[in-house]
Amino acid sequence: MNTTVNKPDRQAQDDEISLKELILKLKEWYRYLLSRWRVIVLAGAIGGLLGFLYAYLKKPVYTAECTFVLEEQGNGGGLGQYAGIASMVGIDLGGAGSSGIFQGDNIIELYKSRSMIQKTLLSKGNFNDKQGLLINRYIEANGLKQEWAEKRELMEISFDIPKDQFNLQNDSVMGIIVNDIKKNYLTVSKPDKKLSIISVKVKSKDELFAKEFTDKIVENVNDFYIQTKTKRSLENLQILQKQADSVRHVLNLSIGGAAAAIDANPNANAAMQILRAPSQRRQVDVQASSAVYGEVVKNLEIAKISLRKETPLIQVVDRAVLPLEKDRTGKAKGIALGGFLFSFLTVIGFLFNKAYRKILE
Structure with a gap:
C-alpha cells in the first residue's frame, strides 16, 4: 500500500504550519508588548509633553502673498503696416514683428x-515707523550677529554703503543670504497655468520682514521687466523726438529766412527776377523742411504707438496686508504627534530587542 503523501498535499500542509506559526508568533509579540505597556504609555506621555513644548516654543511662520496679472500685447499685427513706412526713412520701430527679450514665464525666473x-535686500523698508535696510532686518531677525560674535570682520560688516564699495565679506554674506531666501523664503508660481496670474509668496518668522520683502521685490522686478521690455522702443522714440526737434528748428530758421528775404525787397521790380531769387530759395527750403518734418512727426507718432503696445500691463490683484497668514503647530497636534512618535519608537525598540535575543539563543 502506497503511504507517500502527494506533493500538493504536503505543500498545503507546510503552508498551514507556516500560517499557524505566524499567528502564534504574533500572539507572542502581542503578549510581550502588553507586558511592557507601562513603559510604552510612559514613553507616549513623555513624547506628548515634548510635543507640547515644541508647539509652545516654536515661533510661527508668517506668509506674505502678492498676486498680480501680467498681460502682454502682441508685437505684430497692426504695426506691420507702419513698419514699412518707417523703414523708408531708415527708422526701426523696434519690436514690430519681433518677440522681444522675455517670453512666457521668464518673469518668474527674474524673481529668483x-x-x-540683492536689490530688494538693499532696499529700505518701514519697520514700526522706522526706515531700515531689509538685509539688516534679516540679519537681526535670524540672530546672525550672535553667530558672528567671534568673527571680528563679520561683526564690523555694514551694508549701509554704496554697492560699488562692497568688499569680499559683503559679497560673501550677501551670497549666503540670497541663497537662503531662494530656498527657504521665496516662492513664485502661477496657480493656474491657463491664466496670467502670478503669485509671489514670502515665508518668514519675522512678519514685518515678510511683508516688506514681498512689496519691494514685486515693485523692483516688475519695474525692471517693463523697462527691459520697452527699452528698444523707448530708445527709438527718443531718437525720433530729437530728430523732430532738430527738423523743427531748421524749419523755423527757414521760415525766418524767407521772411527776411521778402522784407529785404518788399517792392521788388517785376522786371528784375534776380531780386526774387533769395526769397524763392528760402521758400523752397521751407517747403522741403515742412515735408521732412511732417514725415518725422508721423513716424514719431507711430513710435509712440509701438511703445504703448509693447508696454506690458501689470496689475496687482492682492497685496500683502497685516496681519499676515500664520502657520503654527497647534498644541493638541504637537501632543498627538509627539506621543504617537515616542510610543511607536518604543514599540519598535522592544521588538528589535526581543528579536535580537532570539537570535542569540
Missing part, C-alpha cells in the same frame, strides 16, 4: 535671480 533679490 541674485540681482533682483
Whole structure:
C-alpha cells in the first residue's frame, strides 16, 4: 500500500504550519508588548509633553502673498503696416514683428535671480515707523550677529554703503543670504497655468520682514521687466523726438529766412527776377523742411504707438496686508504627534530587542 503523501498535499500542509506559526508568533509579540505597556504609555506621555513644548516654543511662520496679472500685447499685427513706412526713412520701430527679450514665464525666473533679490535686500523698508535696510532686518531677525560674535570682520560688516564699495565679506554674506531666501523664503508660481496670474509668496518668522520683502521685490522686478521690455522702443522714440526737434528748428530758421528775404525787397521790380531769387530759395527750403518734418512727426507718432503696445500691463490683484497668514503647530497636534512618535519608537525598540535575543539563543 502506497503511504507517500502527494506533493500538493504536503505543500498545503507546510503552508498551514507556516500560517499557524505566524499567528502564534504574533500572539507572542502581542503578549510581550502588553507586558511592557507601562513603559510604552510612559514613553507616549513623555513624547506628548515634548510635543507640547515644541508647539509652545516654536515661533510661527508668517506668509506674505502678492498676486498680480501680467498681460502682454502682441508685437505684430497692426504695426506691420507702419513698419514699412518707417523703414523708408531708415527708422526701426523696434519690436514690430519681433518677440522681444522675455517670453512666457521668464518673469518668474527674474524673481529668483541674485540681482533682483540683492536689490530688494538693499532696499529700505518701514519697520514700526522706522526706515531700515531689509538685509539688516534679516540679519537681526535670524540672530546672525550672535553667530558672528567671534568673527571680528563679520561683526564690523555694514551694508549701509554704496554697492560699488562692497568688499569680499559683503559679497560673501550677501551670497549666503540670497541663497537662503531662494530656498527657504521665496516662492513664485502661477496657480493656474491657463491664466496670467502670478503669485509671489514670502515665508518668514519675522512678519514685518515678510511683508516688506514681498512689496519691494514685486515693485523692483516688475519695474525692471517693463523697462527691459520697452527699452528698444523707448530708445527709438527718443531718437525720433530729437530728430523732430532738430527738423523743427531748421524749419523755423527757414521760415525766418524767407521772411527776411521778402522784407529785404518788399517792392521788388517785376522786371528784375534776380531780386526774387533769395526769397524763392528760402521758400523752397521751407517747403522741403515742412515735408521732412511732417514725415518725422508721423513716424514719431507711430513710435509712440509701438511703445504703448509693447508696454506690458501689470496689475496687482492682492497685496500683502497685516496681519499676515500664520502657520503654527497647534498644541493638541504637537501632543498627538509627539506621543504617537515616542510610543511607536518604543514599540519598535522592544521588538528589535526581543528579536535580537532570539537570535542569540
